[in-house]
Amino acid sequence: MNQTKPPFQALASTAPRILVVDDEAHIRELLEITFIKMGMDVDSAENLAQAREYFAHYSYSLVLTDMRLPDGLGLELVEEVAQSGKNTPIAVITAFGSTDNAVVALKAGAFDYVSKPVALDQLRKLVNSALQVSQIKSASAQIAVVTSKLLGQSQAIQELRQQIARLARSMAPVSICGESGSGKELAAREIHAQSARANKPFVAVNCGAIPEALMEAEFFGYRKGAFTGATEERDGFFQAANGGTLMLDEVADLPLAMQVKLLRAIQERAVRKIGATAEEAVDVRIISATHQNLEECVANKRFRQDLYYRLNVIELKLPALRERLDDVPMLSAGILHRLSGKPVVLAPDALAALLAYDFPGNVRELENILERALAFAGDGVVELADLALKPSKTPSSSAATAAPVVLDLALDPRAEIVEPNVERSAAASAAPSSAPAAPDSAEINSTADSKIDSGTKLLPTLAFDGSGDLPKSLPAYLEQVEREIILRALQKTRYNKTQAAELLGVSFRQLRYQIQKLKIDEAE
Numbered sequence: 001m002n003q004t005k006p007p008f009q010a011l012a013s014t015a016p017r018i019l020v021v022d023d024e025a026h027i028r029e030l031l032e033i034t035f036i037k038m039g040m041d042v043d044s045a046e047n048l049a050q051a052r053e054y055f056a057h058y059s060y061s062l063v064l065t066d067m068r069l070p071d072g073l074g075l076e077l078v079e080e081v082a083q084s085g086k087n088t089p090i091a092v093i094t095a096f097g098s099t100d101n102a103v104v105a106l107k108a109g110a111f112d113y114v115s116k117p118v119a120l121d122q123l124r125k126l127v128n129s130a131l132q133v134s135q136i137k138s139a140s141a142q143i144a145v146v147t148s149k150l151l152g153q154s155q156a157i158q159e160l161r162q163q164i165a166r167l168a169r170s171m172a173p174v175s176i177c178g179e180s181g182s183g184k185e186l187a188a189r190e191i192h193a194q195s196a197r198a199n200k201p202f203v204a205v206n207c208g209a210i211p212e213a214l215m216e217a218e219f220f221g222y223r224k225g226a227f228t229g230a231t232e233e234r235d236g237f238f239q240a241a242n243g244g245t246l247m248l249d250e251v252a253d254l255p256l257a258m259q260v261k262l263l264r265a266i267q268e269r270a271v272r273k274i275g276a277t278a279e280e281a282v283d284v285r286i287i288s289a290t291h292q293n294l295e296e297c298v299a300n301k302r303f304r305q306d307l308y309y310r311l312n313v314i315e316l317k318l319p320a321l322r323e324r325l326d327d328v329p330m331l332s333a334g335i336l337h338r339l340s341g342k343p344v345v346l347a348p349d350a351l352a353a354l355l356a357y358d359f360p361g362n363v364r365e366l367e368n369i370l371e372r373a374l375a376f377a378g379d380g381v382v383e384l385a386d387l388a389l390k391p392s393k394t395p396s397s398s399a400a401t402a403a404p405v406v407l408d409l410a411l412d413p414r415a416e417i418v419e420p421n422v423e424r425s426a427a428a429s430a431a432p433s434s435a436p437a438a439p440d441s442a443e444i445n446s447t448a449d450s451k452i453d454s455g456t457k458l459l460p461t462l463a464f465d466g467s468g469d470l471p472k473s474l475p476a477y478l479e480q481v482e483r484e485i486i487l488r489a490l491q492k493t494r495y496n497k498t499q500a501a502e503l504l505g506v507s508f509r510q511l512r513y514q515i516q517k518l519k520i521d522e523a524e
C-alpha cells in the first residue's frame with residue numbers, strides 16, 4: 001500500500017501496477033488487499049488531484065476509479081485517461097443500481113465497470129481482462145491492419161478497422177448498424193478476435209430466427225424437468241458465450257417480452273435458467289446488429305428505450321458497398337481467390353460494370369455475383385457476360401443447361417462461417433428438441449423430410465418449357481424459378497423462414513437474403 005510512501009520514486013518492481021481512486025478509506029483498503037494478493041503493485045488516491053499526479057508519473061496496467069470524488073467526477077478521469085494516448089485501461093466503480101452511470105462511463109472510454117458492493121470475483125475478472133488488454137494493446141493496431149478479414153482500402157474501411165481495434169480493448173456493448181450484407185457479422189467477429197476474449201467463444205444468434213416460445217430457453221437455458229420434454233439440463237446462448245462475445249444479430253426482431261428479460265440479464269450480468277431458483281453469473285460482451293433503424297423502432301414502441309440505451313453504448317456504422325466502390329477491385333480479387341483457390345481475373349469491362357453497379361445486397365451480393373460468374377467463366381477470366389448483371393443479356397446456350405434452382409441458392413457463398421467450437425447460430429441450432437414446441441412445428445415435422453422438388457420439375461409452370469426455345473433471359477428466368485420455389489416453401493411452412501430454409505436446404509441467412517433480393521412480398 002503505497003499511499004504513505006513518498007510518491008513518484010523510481011520503480012523497482014516489474015509487477016503490474018494498478019491505480020485505485022476512491023475517497024472511502026475502507027474501500028481503498030479492500031481493493032488494495034485484493035490486488036496485492038493478486039500479485040500487483042497498488043497506488044491509491046483519494047481524490048482527482050492525487051490521481052492525476054500518480055497517472056502523470058507512472059504507467060499503469062489499470063486505473064480503477066469511483067464515480068463520485070470530493071473534487072470532481074470519476075468521469076473526468078475516464079476522459080483524461082482515455083485521451084492520454086497511454087492506452088491505459090480505466091474502469092469505474094458505480095453505485096448500486098446506477099447502470100446509467102456505467103453507460104455514460106463506457107461511452108466516455110471506460111473499459112468496464114463494477115457495481116457497489118464490489119464482488120471480488122467480478123473484480124478479479126475485470127483485472128485479468130485489463131491485464132490482457134494492456135499486453136495486447138500495442139500489438140493490436142498492427143494485427144488489425146495485417147490480419148483483418150475486412151478487405152478494402154477506402155477511407156471508410158480504414159477508419160472502420162481503426163475503430164474496431166479501439167473497440168476491441170473495451171467491454172462496452174457495441175451496436176453495429178448497416179445494410180444487409182455490408183459486413184456486420186464480420187465486423188463483430190473482428191472485434192472479438194482482436195479482444196482479450198479471443199480465445200473464448202463467439203456466439204452469433206439470429207434473433208429473428210428463434211420462435212418466440214423458445215426464446216427464453218434458447219437464451220438462458222433450462223433445468224431438467226422444467227417443462228415437458230426437458231429431459232436434461234441445457235445451457236443457453238449466454239452460458240455458451242461465457243467469457244466471450246454474444247452477438248445479437250437482427251436485434252430489432254426481438255419480441256418486447258424478451259427485450260425485458262434480456263435487459264435484465266445484461267444489467268445484472270447474470271441469468272436464470274428456466275426452472276432454476278438461483279441466478280448464475282455470466283461474463284459476456286454483447287454486440288448487437290441490425291439493418292433496421294433502431295431509433296425509429298424505439299419511436300414506434302417496437303423496441304424498448306432502456307434496452308436501446310443499454311445496447312447502443314458505442315455505435316459502429318458499416319458503410320454500404322456503393323459508398324465505397326473503390327474497394328470493389330480488392331474485394332473481387334479476394335473473393336475470387338477464396339472461392340476458386342486459383343488465380344482468376346476480372347476482364348476490364350467486367351470490372352467496369354461492377355464499378356458502375358450499386359450493390360443493393362452489398363458485399364454478399366458481390367460474392368453471389370462472382371460465385372455465379374465463376375461457374376460460367378472459363379480459363380481463369382471472368383468476362384462481363386459471366387456476371388449476368390444485366391437481365392437483358394442473352395446467355396450462352398451451355399449456361400442454360402445448368403441446374404437452375406440449385407445454382408443461386410447452393411452456390412451462395414454465405415454458407416454459415418462455422419469456426420470450430422465457437423459458433424452456435426440460432427438458425428442452425430433451432431429449437432432444442434426437448435423444449436416447448438413452436439405452434440406450427442407439428443406440420444413442419446411432417447414435411448421436413450421431403451425437400452422441395454428440384455427445379456426441373458417446376459419448369460413447366462414457367463414460360464420456358466425446356467424442350468425447344470431458350471428463355472429470352474436466363475437470369476430473369478432463373479429468378480422466376482427461384483422466386484416460385486421460395487414462395488412455395490414459405491407457404492408450406494406458414495411463412496416461418498427458419499423452417500422454410502431448412503426445407504430448402506439453405507441457411508436462414510441465405511433464404512432471407514434471397515427474399516430481400518427477389519423482393520418477395522411475404523403476403524404474395
Ligand SMILES: Nc1ncnc2c1ncn2[C@@H]1O[C@H](COP(=O)(O)OP(=O)(O)OP(=O)(O)O)[C@@H](O)[C@H]1O
Pocket residue numbers: 149150151152178179180181182183184185186187249290291331363364367413414509
Ligand atoms: N469488407 C469485407 N471484406 C471481405 N468480405 C466481406 C466484407 N464485408 C462483408 N464481407 C463478406 O460479405 C458477406 C456478408 O457479410 P456479413 O454476413 O458480415 O453481413 P451482415 O451485414 O451481417 O449481413 P446481414 O445483415 O444479412 O446479417 C460475408 O460472407 C462476409 O464475409
